[in-house]
Amino acid sequence: IEREGITEREFLDIAAPAFELDARGGRSFDYGPRTVRMELAPEGLRFIESSKGKTSARPPKPSTSDEHDLATASHALMSAVSKSLRDEVVAQRLRLERDLISQARWRVPHWREHVLTHPVIGPMARGLVWTLIGSDGEARHVRPTEDGGLIDAAMDEVLFHEHAEVLLTHPLHMSAEELAAWTHHMLEFELSQPFDQVGRATYDASDPED
Helix, strand or coil: CCHHHHCCHHHHHHCCCCCCCCCCCCEECCCCCCEEEEEEEEEEEEEEEEECEECCCCCCCCCCCHHHHHHHHHHHHHHHHHHHHHHHHHHCCCCCCCHHHHCCEHHHHHHHHHCCCCCCHHHHCCCCCCEEEECCCCEEEEEECCCCCCCCCCCCCCCCCCCEEEEEECCCHHHHHHHHHHHHHHHHHHCCCHHHHHCCCCCCEEEEEE
């Protein structure tokens, strides 16, 4: 893989299945007189019926008012896709957490194209704090936004640097003031992190009591 100009980690980003989700992390299924939209939300998958706007945690079963064959096929497909999608969310969450621990790095152009815009990985990435490292070695803690930009803990815009690298910010690499600022930021935006990052327990190896 390295000989093809990409790392193994970048290949896994490119190969991650998107399940035909649109840019908003959703996919619609036709029941005939109504459609059901499956959406990937921070709290998990949700299913929204077009006719009533009703939201449920599982694919709604066909009713007598639906087109029987179409609705039955759509329900079966949606059930299969949702199961695979849930498994993929768990796998990508674990992969990102491993990348936090190992302090893996991405090249910014690849990160923008294959991580931030991915309908499964992107929503998780936008709930995490990243460190942008410029070619001059300067580091900035940032969070990706839904409009494709970057902001810092004070909600100020941070510009991308195409020759920079990015990695998940480990709380050990943040000061107490930075941790407090990002904790406030997450609460302010009501963001749910895919795993403990800002609130992650850390220990001082030099402290005999830890």
